[in-house]
Amino acid sequence: MRLLISVVVSVLVLAATAATSDRVVETLTGAVRGRLVRDLNVTYYAYLGIPYAEAPTGQLRFKPPVPKKPWNGTLDATAYGPVCPQDDTFYKRSEMSEDCLSLNVYVPARSALAPTPVLVYVHSGELTMLSGRPFILGPQFYMKYGVLLVTMNYRLGALGFLSVQTEDAAGNAALKDILLALQWVKRHIAQFGGDPDNVTLGGESAGAVLVQYLTLSERSTNLFQKASMISGSALGYRFFNRHPINTAFDLGKKIGYQTKDPNELVRKLQDADVFDIVTAQGDKTNKRNGFRPFAPFTPVAETPSPHAVITQHPLQIVKQGIPQNVPIIAGIMMREGIKMLPFIRRNPILALNLNEDFELCIPSDIEYPYGSRESKDLANSIKQFYFNNETISITTLLNFVNLVTDTQFAYSTDRWIEIYKNMPNSDRVYYYVFDFDGDLNWYKLFSLTPFPGASHADQTGYMFVTNTTRPLLPIAGADSKQTIQVVLQLWSNFIKYGNPSRLTSLTCNIREEWSDCGTQRNYLALNNRPYMVPGPPLRRRLHFWRQVYAQYDSYVARGGGLEAKTP
Ligand SMILES: *[C@@H]1O[C@H](CO)[C@@H](O)[C@H](O)[C@H]1NC(C)=O
Ligand SMILES: *[C@@H]1O[C@H](CO)[C@@H](O)[C@H](O)[C@H]1NC(C)=O
Ligand SMILES: *[C@@H]1O[C@H](CO)[C@@H](O)[C@H](O)[C@H]1NC(C)=O
Ligand SMILES: *[C@@H]1O[C@H](CO)[C@@H](O)[C@H](O)[C@H]1NC(C)=O
Ligand SMILES: *[C@@H]1O[C@H](CO)[C@@H](O)[C@H](O)[C@H]1NC(C)=O
Numbered sequence: 001m002r003l004l005i006s007v008v009v010s011v012l013v014l015a016a017t018a019a020t021s022d023r024v025v026e027t028l029t030g031a032v033r034g035r036l037v038r039d040l041n042v043t044y045y046a047y048l049g050i051p052y053a054e055a056p057t058g059q060l061r062f063k064p065p066v067p068k069k070p071w072n073g074t075l076d077a078t079a080y081g082p083v084c085p086q087d088d089t090f091y092k093r094s095e096m097s098e099d100c101l102s103l104n105v106y107v108p109a110r111s112a113l114a115p116t117p118v119l120v121y122v123h124s125g126e127l128t129m130l131s132g133r134p135f136i137l138g139p140q141f142y143m144k145y146g147v148l149l150v151t152m153n154y155r156l157g158a159l160g161f162l163s164v165q166t167e168d169a170a171g172n173a174a175l176k177d178i179l180l181a182l183q184w185v186k187r188h189i190a191q192f193g194g195d196p197d198n199v200t201l202g203g204e205s206a207g208a209v210l211v212q213y214l215t216l217s218e219r220s221t222n223l224f225q226k227a228s229m230i231s232g233s234a235l236g237y238r239f240f241n242r243h244p245i246n247t248a249f250d251l252g253k254k255i256g257y258q259t260k261d262p263n264e265l266v267r268k269l270q271d272a273d274v275f276d277i278v279t280a281q282g283d284k285t286n287k288r289n290g291f292r293p294f295a296p297f298t299p300v301a302e303t304p305s306p307h308a309v310i311t312q313h314p315l316q317i318v319k320q321g322i323p324q325n326v327p328i329i330a331g332i333m334m335r336e337g338i339k340m341l342p343f344i345r346r347n348p349i350l351a352l353n354l355n356e357d358f359e360l361c362i363p364s365d366i367e368y369p370y371g372s373r374e375s376k377d378l379a380n381s382i383k384q385f386y387f388n389n390e391t392i393s394i395t396t397l398l399n400f401v402n403l404v405t406d407t408q409f410a411y412s413t414d415r416w417i418e419i420y421k422n423m424p425n426s427d428r429v430y431y432y433v434f435d436f437d438g439d440l441n442w443y444k445l446f447s448l449t450p451f452p453g454a455s456h457a458d459q460t461g462y463m464f465v466t467n468t469t470r471p472l473l474p475i476a477g478a479d480s481k482q483t484i485q486v487v488l489q490l491w492s493n494f495i496k497y498g499n500p501s502r503l504t505s506l507t508c509n510i511r512e513e514w515s516d517c518g519t520q521r522n523y524l525a526l527n528n529r530p531y532m533v534p535g536p537p538l539r540r541r542l543h544f545w546r547q548v549y550a551q552y553d554s555y556v557a558r559g560g561g562l563e564a565k566t567p
Contacts, residue, residue, distance in 0.1 A: 022078075027188050030071040035078045036109065040465065040473070043109040044143040047192065049081030052184040053177065055099035056155060061270045062162050062169040064176040064307045065101055067183075080104065083131035084156045085274045087282050090130060098159070098274050103152035103181050104132050106139040107192050111146040115195035117496045120150045120185055120224065122178060122203035122210050124232075124457065127239075127295040128157045128281070136442065138465025141484065145492035148194040152181040154210075157281045158251055161297035162269070163244040164262035169269075171244055171300040175213055175309045182214075182223040200226040200495045205457060206295075208232030208330075209239045212416075213299055215324040216317045217309045226498055228329040228491065231336060231456055234299070234314035235412040237365035242313075243564045244300045251296075254280040318416045321423060327498045329491070331432035331526065332413050332537075337404025338455030341397065342447040351400075355391040358383045363407050366552050369563035374555060378548060385544050397451070402541065409456070410538050411545040414521065418536070421519050430500055431517035433537050434459045436527035438480035440469045462487045482528040486510060490530075 021036040023045055034047035053065035060066060081102035083091050108116065119142060123130050130136070132151035142149045154160060154177035163171025186196050201224040203211040208229035214220045215227050216234060234240065241247055245262065252265045255276055259265050269277065281297060302308035310317065317323070344351050354360050358379035359370055368375035383389055386403045390396055420426050434454050440461030441454060446468045449455070461469040462483045489510065490500040501513040512532050514524045521535030536542065556562070 024074055025191050027191060028070070029068050031074040032077040033074050034105070034107075040140045042140050042143040044139065045105075045107040045109065045192075046139075047077040047105040047107075048079055049102045050075070050077055050105065051081065051099075051102045052152070052181050053101035055097075056101065056159070056173070057098045058270060061098075061159065062173055062266065064170075064173060065180045067180060068101075080133050081153065083133065084153050085159060085278050086125075086129050086156050087278060090135065093275070100131075100153045101155070101177055101180075102132075103150055103184065105189075105192050105194075106143060106149040107194070108143045108146050108148065111148075111193070113146060113195075113496060114193070115190060115198075116146065116148040116193050117198040117200070118148045118150060118185065118189055118194045118196075119200050119202055119228075119491075119495050120152075120182060122154070122201070122207035123151060124203070124205035124207045125156070127161065127174070127206045127209075127298060134465070134467075136460050136464060136466040136468075138470065140465045141463065141488050142492070145488050147492050147495050148189070148192065150181075150185055150189070152178065154178050154181070157295070158248075158269075158277050158297045159274070161241075161295075161299065162248050162251070163241075163300045163302070164248050164266060165245060165300075165303050166262055166266065167305070168263065169248070169266045170302050170305065170307060172213075172302060172309045175210060175217075175299060176307065178210060178214065179217075179219060179223070179309070182220065186223055197225065198496070199224040200228060202228035202230075202491075203232065204230040204460065204463075205232045206239070209234050209236065210299075213310060213314065215322055215326070215328070216314055218323045219309055220324055224324070224326070226327050226329075226494060227324070228494065229331075229413075230329075230459060231332055231409055231413075233330075233409075233412040233416055235318070235416050236408060237363040237412070238295070238408065239298050240314060240365070241296070241298045241300050242365075246564065247296050251277070251280055315415075318419050322420060322426075325425065325427045327428045327430070327494070329430045329432070329494055329500065330413060330417060331434060331523070332405070332409050333454040333456055333458055334433050334435035335401050335405055335451075335453035336409040336456040337401035337406075338449060338451050338453060339443060339447075339457065340404050341401070341449050341451055344400075345449075351392045361403065361407075364565040366548070367562040367565060368552070368555070369561055372561070374560070381548075401451070401453075406538065406541050406545060411542055414536055414538075414542050415546075417517065417521055421517060421521065428498075428516040430494070430514055430524070431521055431535065431537075432514075432524040432526045432530075433533075434526045436462070436479075436483050438462075438483060438528070439472055439476040440480050440484070442466055442469060445469065445472075459487070463491070479528045486528060486530060487526070490514065490526075 024033045034045050037046050051068045082097035082100050084100035085096045132153050139149045154174040160174030209232040212234040257268045304311050387399050441458035442461035443455045443457035493502045494500040524530050
């Protein structure tokens with residue numbers, strides 16, 4: 001329908017006077033018409049909602065995406081496409097459709113470099129929420145710094161990650177969506193003025209996790225030349241499912257399917273109403289996982305096939321050498337764990353549950369059976385190390401924040417960097433810890449959480465124009481404005497030249513070179529006046545987890561009993 005209308009409209013536009021603010025780009029699948037935008041003192045072309053895959057519905061649900069077939073006429077690319085089905089936290093159901101696999105291209109009207117270097121950005125949202133729309137991904141800063149930005153939608157939740165390890169539902173469909181979007185960029189971005197050989201793949205939170213998965217896959221060779229991962233690692237225990245078939249059958253049970261046959265399960269799920277799936281996957285009633293904001297549907301190790309993205313646990317792959325050996329920016333926020341404080345505030349019972357049973361603090365990739373001596377001992381040592389044997393309360397919130405920071409973000413990031421940098425041929429890793437607390441810390445503003453330090457997702461406000469921070473931009477203090485300059489200067493240099501410190505200027509307070517972290521894992525303390533710090537970061541705390549995991553590994557090697565935890 002949209003196509004038909006656009007054909008009619010474009011004929012009318014041609015018949016009248018061609019609007020000078022429109023620009024039509026020919027792609028291999030058909031023409032798209034974008035629009036010139038002037039906003040926040042920058043001018044750029046926006047091409048919105050370009051479909052890169054056929055609707056993944058019916059028999060195509062859970063399957064690898066099928067490239068979009070060519071269309072006739074000119075596609076009206078001046079409005080965002082529908083967002084992928086999800087709960088209604090951010091969007092109304094009327095904005096959602098399973099036919100959601102589209103991408104958005106933003107091209108600076110003026111760029112010093114031609115062709116223009118490209119940032120392909122994978123959105124966040126715990127693998128279940130959000131989209132490529134500009135709610136937290138407003139492109140204006142990148143336009144000002146001469147970087148072409150591409151954002152895309154990928155399938156979420158069960159629709160993006162369900163796996164029963166068969167050909168019909170092999171898993172990692174969402175990663176295959178992003179791969180197809182990258183292939184689209186490779187083939188088409190020159191038409192938009194972009195450089196197909198200067199592509200940086202970037203993401204934050206769950207987006208960073210998916211970016212890292214793609215660095216671990218042979219299938220993304222030649223599709224990007226640099227990567228940026230902010231607050232997320234594929235090694236994080238929340239982002240790999242060791243028991244995907246159980247998770248799939250649990251979903252079926254919640255919808256009311258009795259079958260034990262995976263093929264029948266997939267057929268029924270392909271026929272299900274999409275919002276029955278969305279509702280069932282959102283059920284978080286299990287007390288044992290109540291405190292961990294799990295997305296039960298996550299990447300998996302696939303059975304080998306030509307479509308498989310990865311076939312092993314990410315840690316195994318890292319130990320063998322990362323297939324996409326490219327320069328990488330990787331970092332965390334100093335107090336990632338602030339992100340859990342609103343959950344406790346809204347629901348104090350969560351903290352009570354933990355105080356009653358500290359075993360619930362154990363990351364789910366440590367599968368000591370509940371109640372076993374090993375599990376109880378570990379719970380006690382967590383309590384002692386992080387809380388001095390006290391309980392979680394208003395006076396120990398920082399202790400709790402640190403525990404979440406380390407288990408959910410810091411350890412998994414530091415771990416892969418440690419392994420990777422100790423390999424002989426590893427490429428550069430620009431490691432950092434963001435510790436700026438200013439006027440635009442996105443998560444704290446969005447969730448109304450006044451707590452000192454940089455929370456998970458707080459860097460967003462210094463990287464993108466967001467709905468929450470936009471009205472604050474004119475009144476933000478000098479330090480906050482400087483932080484935007486520092487972050488954009490470093491990232492845009494990296495995107496253009498593969499080196500964040502190239503051409504930095506004293507005017508934006510970058511006095512020191514941000515160098516490769518090396519085996520020492522030296523890192524940049526990132527704020528409005530960044531400086532290098534000898535690594536590794538959070539040394540004493542991360543050492544604790546290194547020992548915990550070493551002990552667990554030897555327990556497993558000795559044949560110790562395991563108990564699957566969800567997911
Ligand atoms: C736009 O530019 C004008 C003039 O240089 C300046 O006063 C204003 O603050 C700028 N606005 C933004 C949003 O940068
Ligand atoms: C495009 O137009 C041609 C010629 O009119 C027609 O044969 C073809 O089916 C059309 N394709 C689509 C996708 O509408
Ligand atoms: C963000 O702001 C835009 C423009 O005001 C609005 O259309 C959109 O609905 C907002 N998004 C969300 C998720 O609130
Ligand atoms: C915490 O409690 C354990 C036993 O419950 C005890 O062995 C340990 O010494 C205590 N640690 C502190 C710091 O009080
Ligand atoms: C773009 O990438 C190519 C190869 O990856 C590199 O040789 C070239 O220097 C890059 N261009 C710029 C402007 O950095």
